[in-house]
Amino acid sequence: MGTPSARDKNCPPTATGTSVPYFPLESRHLQVRYALKESGNVNPDPFSRNCGSRKVIDRIGDRWSVLVVLTLADGEKRYGELAERIDGISQKMLTQTLRGLERDGIVTRTVHASVPPRVDYALTDLGRSLLDLVAGLEEWATRHLAEVEAAQARYDAR
Amino acid sequence: MGTPSARDKNCPPTATGTSVPYFPLESRHLQVRYALKESGNVNPDPFSRNCGSRKVIDRIGDRWSVLVVLTLADGEKRYGELAERIDGISQKMLTQTLRGLERDGIVTRTVHASVPPRVDYALTDLGRSLLDLVAGLEEWATRHLAEVEAAQARYDAR
DNA sequence: CGGTATCCGAACTGATACTG
DNA sequence: CAGTATCAGTTCGGATACCG
Numbered sequence: 274m275g276t277p278s279a280r281d282k283n284c285p286p287t288a289t290g291t292s293v294p295y296f297p298l299e300s301r302h303l304q305v306r307y308a309l310k311e312s313g314n315v316n317p318d319p320f321s322r323n324c325g326s327r328k329v330i331d332r333i334g335d336r337w338s339v340l341v342v343l344t345l346a347d348g349e350k351r352y353g354e355l356a357e358r359i360d361g362i363s364q365k366m367l368t369q370t371l372r373g374l375e376r377d378g379i380v381t382r383t384v385h386a387s388v389p390p391r392v393d394y395a396l397t398d399l400g401r402s403l404l405d406l407v408a409g410l411e412e413w414a415t416r417h418l419a420e421v422e423a424a425q426a427r428y429d430a431r
Numbered sequence: 432m433g434t435p436s437a438r439d440k441n442c443p444p445t446a447t448g449t450s451v452p453y454f455p456l457e458s459r460h461l462q463v464r465y466a467l468k469e470s471g472n473v474n475p476d477p478f479s480r481n482c483g484s485r486k487v488i489d490r491i492g493d494r495w496s497v498l499v500v501l502t503l504a505d506g507e508k509r510y511g512e513l514a515e516r517i518d519g520i521s522q523k524m525l526t527q528t529l530r531g532l533e534r535d536g537i538v539t540r541t542v543h544a545s546v547p548p549r550v551d552y553a554l555t556d557l558g559r560s561l562l563d564l565v566a567g568l569e570e571w572a573t574r575h576l577a578e579v580e581a582a583q584a585r586y587d588a589r
Numbered sequence: 590c591g592g593t594a595t596c597c598g599a600a601c602t603g604a605t606a607c608t609g
Numbered sequence: 610c611a612g613t614a615t616c617a618g619t620t621c622g623g624a625t626a627c628c629g
Contacts, residue, residue, distance in 0.1 A: 328579060329572035335621090336492050352591055363623050368592065378582025389590040390629085399578055406571055409564050414487035420557055421486060424536025493601090510611055521603050526612065547610045548609085 332377060333407075337362055337370040342400060342407050345380065349395040379403060490535060491565075495520055495528040500558060500565050503538065507553040537561060 379400040
C-alpha cells in the first residue's frame with residue numbers, strides 16, 4: 274500500500290492544482306473503494322483518506338460544531354449555558370457535538386463532583402486556533418450577507 | 432414583528448457573549464417556532480433567522496461546497512474536470528452543489544454553445560474572498576491533523 | 590443538572606437510467 | 610458533455626422518556 278506518509282502527501286496542501294486527492298466522505302461505498310485501492314486491486318487514482326481537508330470539513334461540516342466553538346469563544350461554559358445560548362439545538366445534538374469536539378481535542382470537559390452535578394466545557398489551545406478561522410467565517414458571512422442575498426434574489430428571479 | 436434590521440442586530444458579530452441569537456437550522460420544527468415568535472405568541476427569546484453565521488454555516492455545512500471552492504482555486508474548470516478532481520462526488524451532488532454556489536453568487540456558470548456542450552465554472556470575486564477563508568481551514572487541518580489524531584487516539588483508548 | 594436510550598419522520602446521498 | 614429524473618439505503622435530528 275505504499276508508505277502512509279506518501280499517501281498523505283497526495284493530499285493537496287492548499288488546493289493547488291494537483292490531481293484527485295480529495296476523499297471527503299466516510300460512506301460505506303467509498304470505504305470499500307478505498308479498501309480496494311489499498312489492496313492494489315483497482316485502478317490507480319491515488320487519494321488519501323487521511324486528507325486534512327476531509328477532517329476539518331467533517332467537523333465543520335455539521336452545523337453545530339461551529340456554533341459551539343463560537344459560543345465558547347468568551348470562555349468556559351456549563352452544559353446548560355450552551356444549551357441556552359445555542360438556540361434550536363437539542364440535548365442530543367449538543368451532547369453529540371460536544372463529544373465529537375472533545376474527541377478531536379478541541380474542547381475539554383470538566384466534571385465537578387458536586388450536587389447537583391456541574392460540567393464545564395472550554396476550548397483547548399487547539400480549539401482556540403480553530404476559533405480564529407471559524408470566527409473569520411462568521412465575519413465573512415456578516416460582511417457579505419447582503420451580497421449573497423442579492424445574488425440569491427437575482428438567481429431566483431431568473 | 433419589529434424592524435428586520437433590529438432583528439439582524441441580534442445576530443452576534445463575532446461571538447461575543449451576547450444572548451441566544453443563533454438560528455442555524457431550517458427544519459420545519461424551528462420554522463414553526465420562528466413563525467410563532469414572529470407572531471408574538473410565544474416566550475420571547477430573540478433570535479434571527481437571517482443570522483450571518485447561519486448563512487455561511489449552511490453553505491460550508493455541506494461537505495462538497497468547500498471542496499468545490501477549493502478545486503476552483505486555480506481557475507475556471509469544466510463540469511467534467513470538477514467531477515474528476517473531486518473524488519467521490521456524484522453527478523447529482525456536484526450539480527446540486529454548483530447550483531447552490533451559483534445561487535449564492537460564489538461561482539459563475541458559463542455555457543458555451545458548442546457541440547458537444549461545454550460548461551465552465553469559476554469563482555466570482557465573492558467566491559475568491561471566501562476561498563481565502565476556506566483555504567485557511569484546509570491549512571489548519573493539515574497543520575493540526577496529527578494533533579487531532581493524537582487526541583482521538585487518546586479519547587478512544589479511554 | 591447533565592446526561593442516555595429509543596423511536597420515528599425528514600433529509601441527504603448515491604446508483605441507475607435517460608435526455609438535449 | 611452536461612446534465613435531469615427517479616428510487617432506495619443511510620444518516621440526521623428532534624421528541625419523549627428515563628437515569629445517576
